[in-house]
Amino acid sequence: QVQLQESGPGLVKPPETLSLTCTVSGGSIGSFYWSWIRQPPGKGLEWIGFIYYTGSTYYNPSLKSRVTISLDTSKKQFSLKLTSVTAADTAVYYCARGLELGFYYSMDVWGQGTTVTVSS
């Protein structure tokens, strides 16, 4: 059964770069969209972006100038980099697997989430 696990620093200073990695175990990287989503404390979910297994990337325009998502198929990992962070980037960050069932895209496997706090 596929599992995802986020890793990375829990504390980042502004205006440094937030870097997280998601490791995929128990399944293939191929034919899926590998996604990042975040959730500020007590708030709703915000889609950050995803990378298709071919390497194509799609980002939320609200973050696009600061976000990079990359994929390392040999390690079965994908990564998030968010530059110039501020306190507003404090959130639980989730990685997730996106797939298409018929014409429909959804995120069916999620990591447990990792809390990132931006503070000096």
Next chain:
Amino acid sequence: DIRMTQSPSSLSASVGDRVTITCRTSQDIKTYLNWYQQKPGKAPKLLIYGASSLQSGVPSRFSGRGSGTDFTLTVSSLQPEDFATYFCQQSYSIPRTFGQGTLLEIK
């Protein structure tokens, strides 16, 4: 961006009740609508995709309906483990967007 509006924001109900949560979108998204359940401190869990298709392993008391701009998630008979927050999410366009969530609490 497509705006997602859920109602109600919170709901109190009892075990055995039938409850319905509504999600309205700012533009026509056909049936490109997913529903997720999130419990405190946990990641969201996919319940429904394509507006009405039940994800594998999800109990049949959960059902989804709708198309265009109006969608519903219904739980036919609430169980204790169903008390959680529910989010809708559209997969029609980029950026993917979520509703603000509906907190389902025990009465």
